[in-house]
Amino acid sequence: MSREEFINYHRxxxxxxxxxxxESQKYVKKYVLSHPTEIAGFPPPEYDSVTDIYFSSMEDFNAFFSSENYKLKVHPDESNFFRLNDVVxxxxxxxxxxxxxxxxxxx
Incomplete structure (x- = not known):
């Protein structure tokens, strides 16, 4: 997938x-997608994106990522545009x- 296709799919x-x-409405306080731009004088980006997800507590973090909706609806979609073995x-x-x-x- 091209960079443009990746960004479009992600967003x-x-x-x-x-x-x-x-669960997003209940537990997620802030959700930010960042896609690096190439700028002269800086090394090429090592990653295609950075996703920041803010939670109020580790309990909320765990509740979100262990929820059935995340596991059955959101997580399976990640392999459509991420190489899951390369995710940090x-x-x-x-x-x-x-x-x-x-x-x-x-x-």
Whole structure:
């Protein structure tokens, strides 16, 4: 699949499927898809995407990923556009250092 097809599938097919299950509404606090761009002076990206999924607790994380809806509806779709053996997962405890949104950025 081309890069453009991958991004389209991720954003237009998989993300809506992910958000369609009730567990997303119940447990997911923030869901972000990032697709790297190539910029002169930077090395080529090693990954096709970064997906950030925020939960309030590890209990919510576990409840989401162990739910039948995730296992039967969302997870099977991942192999349609991800090489699952190449996926790298990282569970983090995030510490926000600064979080400033200027009013002009919202316009």
């Amino acid at each position: 237009q097919i998989h993300a809506p499927l992910f958000m369609s299950i009730p 997962s990282l569970v983090c405890d995030e510490k926000t250092v600064v979080d400033v949104i200027k009013p002009s950025a919202l316009e």
